[in-house]
Amino acid sequence: MTIVFDGVAAGMLLFLISIGLSVTLGLMNFVNLAHGAFAMLGGYVCVLLLGQAGWPFLLAVPTAAAAAALAGVVLERTLYRRLYAASHLDQVLFSIGIVFMSISAAHYFFGARQQPIMLPDFLLGQFVLPGIDVGIYRLFLIVIGLGLAYGLHWMVRRTRFGAQLRAAVDNPRAARGLGIDVDRVFTLAFALGSGLAGLGGALGVEMLGLDPGFPVKYMVYFLIVVAVGGSGNIHGSLIASLMLGLFDVCGKYYLPQVGAFIIYAVMVVMLIFKPQGLFGRSAAK
Amino acid sequence: MTAVLETRGLVKQFGGFIATSDVSLSVAAGARHALIGPNGAGKTTLINLLTGFLEPNAGAVILKGEDVTHLAQHQRVKRGLVRTFQINRLFADMTVLESVTLSVCERLGYGWNWWRPLAAHGAAVDEAAELLGTLRLLDVAHEKTRNLAYGRQRMIEIALALAAKPQVLLLDEPAAGVPTGESRELFDTIARLPREVTILLIEHDMELVFRFAERITVLVGGALLTEDVPEVIAKDKRVKEVYLGEALHD
Amino acid sequence: MTPAALDLSPLRRAAAWHPAEFAFWLLPPAAYFLFPDYLALLSQIAITALFVLSLDLILGYAGIVSLGQAAFFGLGAYAAGMLGKYGWGDPLLGLAAAAGVAGLIGFVTSFLVLRGADLTRLMVTLGVSMMLFEAANKMTDITGGVDGLQGIEMKPIFGAFSFDLYGKTAYWYTVIVLFLLFLLARRLVNSPFGLSLRGIKQNVLRMPAIGAPVHGRLVTIYTLAAAYAGIAGALLTQTTQFASVDVLAFNRSAEILLILVLGGSGSLYGALIGTVFFMVAHHFLSDINPQYWQFWLGATLVLIVLFARDGIMGLGRAAVARLGRKAP
Numbered sequence: 056m057t058i059v060f061d062g063v064a065a066g067m068l069l070f071l072i073s074i075g076l077s078v079t080l081g082l083m084n085f086v087n088l089a090h091g092a093f094a095m096l097g098g099y100v101c102v103l104l105l106g107q108a109g110w111p112f113l114l115a116v117p118t119a120a121a122a123a124a125l126a127g128v129v130l131e132r133t134l135y136r137r138l139y140a141a142s143h144l145d146q147v148l149f150s151i152g153i154v155f156m157s158i159s160a161a162h163y164f165f166g167a168r169q170q171p172i173m174l175p176d177f178l179l180g181q182f183v184l185p186g187i188d189v190g191i192y193r194l195f196l197i198v199i200g201l202g203l204a205y206g207l208h209w210m211v212r213r214t215r216f217g218a219q220l221r222a223a224v225d226n227p228r229a230a231r232g233l234g235i236d237v238d239r240v241f242t243l244a245f246a247l248g249s250g251l252a253g254l255g256g257a258l259g260v261e262m263l264g265l266d267p268g269f270p271v272k273y274m275v276y277f278l279i280v281v282a283v284g285g286s287g288n289i290h291g292s293l294i295a296s297l298m299l300g301l302f303d304v305c306g307k308y309y310l311p312q313v314g315a316f317i318i319y320a321v322m323v324v325m326l327i328f329k330p331q332g333l334f335g336r337s338a339a340k
Numbered sequence: 341m342t343a344v345l346e347t348r349g350l351v352k353q354f355g356g357f358i359a360t361s362d363v364s365l366s367v368a369a370g371a372r373h374a375l376i377g378p379n380g381a382g383k384t385t386l387i388n389l390l391t392g393f394l395e396p397n398a399g400a401v402i403l404k405g406e407d408v409t410h411l412a413q414h415q416r417v418k419r420g421l422v423r424t425f426q427i428n429r430l431f432a433d434m435t436v437l438e439s440v441t442l443s444v445c446e447r448l449g450y451g452w453n454w455w456r457p458l459a460a461h462g463a464a465v466d467e468a469a470e471l472l473g474t475l476r477l478l479d480v481a482h483e484k485t486r487n488l489a490y491g492r493q494r495m496i497e498i499a500l501a502l503a504a505k506p507q508v509l510l511l512d513e514p515a516a517g518v519p520t521g522e523s524r525e526l527f528d529t530i531a532r533l534p535r536e537v538t539i540l541l542i543e544h545d546m547e548l549v550f551r552f553a554e555r556i557t558v559l560v561g562g563a564l565l566t567e568d569v570p571e572v573i574a575k576d577k578r579v580k581e582v583y584l585g586e587a588l589h590d
Numbered sequence: 591m592t593p594a595a596l597d598l599s600p601l602r603r604a605a606a607w608h609p610a611e612f613a614f615w616l617l618p619p620a621a622y623f624l625f626p627d628y629l630a631l632l633s634q635i636a637i638t639a640l641f642v643l644s645l646d647l648i649l650g651y652a653g654i655v656s657l658g659q660a661a662f663f664g665l666g667a668y669a670a671g672m673l674g675k676y677g678w679g680d681p682l683l684g685l686a687a688a689a690g691v692a693g694l695i696g697f698v699t700s701f702l703v704l705r706g707a708d709l710t711r712l713m714v715t716l717g718v719s720m721m722l723f724e725a726a727n728k729m730t731d732i733t734g735g736v737d738g739l740q741g742i743e744m745k746p747i748f749g750a751f752s753f754d755l756y757g758k759t760a761y762w763y764t765v766i767v768l769f770l771l772f773l774l775a776r777r778l779v780n781s782p783f784g785l786s787l788r789g790i791k792q793n794v795l796r797m798p799a800i801g802a803p804v805h806g807r808l809v810t811i812y813t814l815a816a817a818y819a820g821i822a823g824a825l826l827t828q829t830t831q832f833a834s835v836d837v838l839a840f841n842r843s844a845e846i847l848l849i850l851v852l853g854g855s856g857s858l859y860g861a862l863i864g865t866v867f868f869m870v871a872h873h874f875l876s877d878i879n880p881q882y883w884q885f886w887l888g889a890t891l892v893l894i895v896l897f898a899r900d901g902i903m904g905l906g907r908a909a910v911a912r913l914g915r916k917a918p
Contacts, residue, residue: 086709137896143708144655148851149895151844155888159881271840275720278713316724323717326710327702391799413798422799429796431789437601442789443800445782451802454783457605459598461782469596482600504800 056187058308059301064193065262066300067200070293071255072273073280074207075248077292080281082224083241085135086143089150090252090277091270092157097123097253098265099161102170112175116257123253124246131245136238154270161267170265196258203251204293211289220244276303279322343402344369344538345421345508350389350399352382352562359385360396361563367508370535374553375542378582382562383542384426387510391423392416403508418447420507426516426542428497432486436477436496439485440468443503468503475499475529491522498529508538515548527552550574558582605780614859618765622758629757631873636764637825639865642846643768643775643858644818649847650855651779652811653791654703657712657843658719659819661699662692664726664838666820668733671833674742681747681763681828688824689817696816700809716840723838738834742827753829760829767825771818775858778814787811791856848891854903863902 076090101119104110110118130153138146174192181190211217222230223237230237256265263273276299284295299318306317345367352360359382367373375383388394390401392413400409408416431439444464445451459465472478475495480488485496498514514530515523527548533539543549549556549570556573558565560582566573573579621632641663648654666688673684703714726733734740746752753759778784789797790804797804827833836842845868853864876883898905 080709086712134892134896141895143712144649145895145899147655147657147712148847148891151848152888152891152895155884155891157888159883159885159888162881163885275716278716282713312728316721316728319717319721319724323702323714323721326714326717327705393798412803414801414803417799417801422801425796425799429793429799431792431796433792434785434788435600437596438785439789442782442785446786446801450782451786451807452783454778454781457602457777457780458782458785459602459605464782465598465601469598472596478596481596500796500800 058305060187060189060193062301062304063297064190064196064300065304066297067196068255068259068262069273069276069280069300070200070296071203071258072252073277073284073296074203074289074292075250075252076277077281077284077288078244078248080278081285081288082220083139083244085139086146087135087150088147088274089153089157089270090248091273092154093123093127093249093252094256094259094273095157095161095265095267095269096126097256098260098269099165099170100253101257102172102260102265105173106171112178116254119257120250120254123256124250126253127249128242128246131242135245136241139241154274157270158267161269165267167267170260172260172265174261192261196262199258200293204289208289216240216243275319275322279318279325282322283325342369343367344371344404345390345540346402347386347390348400348402350386350401351397352385352389352394353397359562360389361561363399363559363562363564365557365564365567367538367540368555369538371538371540372552372554373538373540374549374556375540375559376544376546376549376556377559377565380561381559383559384512385562386559387423387512387542390510391421417504420505421510422501422504422506422508423510424497424501424512424514426512428493430485430493430496430500433484435482435484436472436488436499437465437468437481439496440471440499440503441465443500444468444471447504471499471503475502491518491526494518494522494526495529498526502533506537508540509533511539511541511543513542513544515543515545523548611859614862615769618769622761626756629761631869633757633761633764633829634826635865635869636761636768637822637829638846638849638869639862640764640768640771640825641819641822641842642849642853642861642865643772644815644822645846645850646855646858646861647775647778647815647818648812649850650857650860651784651791652787652808653794654808654812655708655711656703656715657840657847658715658717659815659846660838660840660842661715661719661722662696662816662819663823663826663842664719664722664835665692665695666823667827667833667837668726668739668823669820670824670827671739671742674744674828674831675739677743679743679745681744684744684824684828685767685821688820690820692820692823693813693817696820697809697813700812700816703812704805704808716843719838719843720840723835723840726835726838733835734833736835738832739827740832742831742833744828744831753831757829764825764829767821771821772858772862775818779858783807848887850901851894852890852901854901857903860901860903867902 072091072094075093076087079085079087079090097119100122101115104115104118105112138149178192178195181188211220219230219235219240222233223235223240227237279299280292280295283298284291302318302321306313343366347363347365350360350363351358363386375386377383385394389396392411396409400407402408403416403419403421406419408419431442434442441458441464444467445461448464450461450464453461469478469481472481475498477492477495477499480492485493494514501509511530515526518526530539531552541549541552553570555567556570557567558573558579565578565582566576618636622629625632641659644662645656645659648656669688669691670684673679673687699718702718703711706714727735744753747759747763751759786797786802786807789802790807794804823837826837849864849868850861852868853862854860872883875886894901900907
């Protein structure tokens with residue numbers, strides 16, 4: 056049971072990081088393979104603030120998310136925007152370029168080693184329920200993940216920004232006609248996605264690890280979440296992330312000799328038989 | 341007259357929307373047949389069903405007495421059923437000669453030849469050049485398609501179809517977007533095609549339709565309204581109402 | 591008007607050998623004598639060029655995007671490695687086996703890959719290659735995992751030319767294989783079959799309407815390209831007498847994509863020239879500092895996508911066109 060619990064926590068992290076990709080790839084139709092770079096940025100900022108500057112954890116994590124969001128805005132305004140209309144291949148090449156640059160920048164500033172993270176005392180330790188050891192930090196991750204999933208769902212369904220985003224994605228031209236500032240909406244959506252990735256990266260240092268190879272190591276996982284969960288679908292992404300987290304953690308524990316093979320196989324089979332994802336694309340609309 | 345192309349009870353649904361409803365149509369060999377109807381009548385859907393781009397939910401497509409309902413698009417082309425597109429579908433980075441030669445090669449079965457260069461396939465190249473001559477495109481034979489004016493590109497759209505030597509040619513608004521003067525030339529070219537080529541034309545411009553067609557089918561809301569010679573259609577009250585209705589909506 | 595009125599020479603010129611091409615193919619023999627100390631690097635260049643050529647055939651000509659071409663490279667590398675390890679070290683037999691295995695898997699997976707659109711293809715090709723990578727990584731008793739396949743012994747080519755310590759035989763062997771397969775590819779892209787591939791890339795929806803069986807054409811070229819990649823992988827194993835899971839890594843697939851775009855996709859010489867530039871730069875710059883190399887690589891990629899989409903070949907053509915305009 057403890058393993059299941061860990062799997063759920065890992066799934067929540069994947070959800071936090073992937074939901075932004077679900078928006079850019081799924082809704083805005085931009086293949087951003089560099090999405091993990093924003094998560095990595097959040098991770099490094101968090102580690103730096105905690106370790107070097109001695110900030111408290113609960114302040115460092117949101118700052119890390121903000122830093123990733125800011126980086127997202129800057130890159131979107133200067134570079135990404137030019138490629139919205141480009142082919143998927145161009146977007147792939149461009150974002151691989153960004154990945155390479157981010158990896159070598161991380162190498163340059165932080166070296167190749169895994170970054171340690173010091174969690175605050177109140178998140179350490181675990182308590183024992185019948186049949187399950189509950190790590191407090193794991194529980195913290197699950198609560199935050201659920202809270203954000205609910206918050207995002209509410210934002211997309213109920214707020215003005217959510218309505219504008221849905222309109223801008225469905226039909227940019229018509230949305231412009233209605234007086235929606237589509238460019239601004241896209242920038243904000245991109246910033247939100249990068250910010251969430253940064254948040255996931257910061258919270259994930261303890262579980263997923265953090266080294267310069269991060270953007271490539273988890274790239275396929277993020278893609279799987281989008282592929283399986285369906286584009287821009289919050290519920291779908293959440294369920295897909297949880298499944299993936301469970302598969303991954305349980306698989307590594309019970310079937311180490313098979314490794315990640317199953318996960319890739321599931322993705323390929325999914326893409327072939329249900330190219331719209333298990334949960335379609337309609338639920339977010 | 342024998343029918344060269346027929347549909348029997350063709351039905352196509354998209355979700356709950358019925359785009360084509362029980363359409364039975366018969367096009368006689370050598371006909372100059374037009375398919376008209378207001379916007380959204382399902383004309384292009386019907387063409388897509390005929391050519392195999394879409395598969396019907398029910399009904400059959402019969403070409404020269406053979407049921408082709410489940411044949412792939414390219415197999416229907418091989419049997420002589422060829423179409424043009426309402427919106428150009430061209431090979432933008434090929435020269436005009438290359439594009440048309442490509443189409444000729446596919447018809448002659450050269451498409452799998454991978455050893456001898458294109459220029460060595462003299463029969464195909466000569467035939468393509470001859471077709472360009474007929475369509476007055478020789479002067480741009482070595483220009484890239486993307487660099488040509490829209491009217492010329494529209495002519496290439498037809499050239500690609502003619503290179504496949506159609507027995508039945510489906511023209512989906514061939515003059516769409518072409519300036520009036522050039523559209524006349526375009527239609528003259530179509531009118532000069534030999535009688536062995538049966539033509540089914542979709543067109544919005546009623547003047548062109550009545551000048552060209554010898555038989556007219558009217559489609560409304562995915563279903564057949566009526567079919568007759570132009571003189572009768574011109575006097576048909578229901579047809580007038582349909583078009584008047586559209587005019588009022590516009 | 592009659593066809594005789596049309597000058598067909600531009601069409602013939604397209605397939606005829608240009609003087610610059612003869613000059614280009616004088617470079618490999620020249621390099622042998624000019625840089626005898628760099629034969630290992632030069633062999634690597636020839637192998638990578640062949641690998642990039644395989645991607646050019648599907649991406650540059652037929653428009654199939656792939657992030658998993660390393661799958662076939664790796665299959666070829668292991669096929670040749672296994673044969674060499676268990677006493678079937680004849681190089682040409684190894685090449686044939688590599689082409690066969692990679693081509694077979696290429697043929698089978700083509701049906702998965704070709705079902706979807708660009709995005710699905712990217713992810714399916716990536717997924718298939720990752721599956722192979724993981725499989726090879728875990729089956730250490732067969733593949734040797736990260737440590738690699740040890741004890742590969744190669745017999746002399748045609749029983750006469752044995753692989754020497756200086757890599758002379760290896761160099762001529764790889765260059766000749768590259769040249770022969772290049773000739774084949776050159777034939778292919780200038781033929782009606784090649785034209786139909788370009789047609790599929792430029793307007794896949796039109797092709798069935800002129801009677802072309804799109805799926806069959808794509809399966810064919812995908813299979814052939816897989817065989818090319820397999821041969822490239824086999825050459826690597828045979829000339830280095832080593833193969834590890836690295837031959838299947840994602841980095842390889844991304845790298846050749848990058849080289850192809852750098853050189854100019856949709857042009858065979860783009861693939862070759864891109865490889866030469868990339869490998870030489872890699873060799874000398876990454877010696878200085880591997881991280882800087884990767885950074886500038888990424889930056890170059892971003893710049894190419896934004897400003898020079900047709901790569902070196904595109905820049906070259908633009909320069910030639912400008913010179914042509916200035917000249918009287």
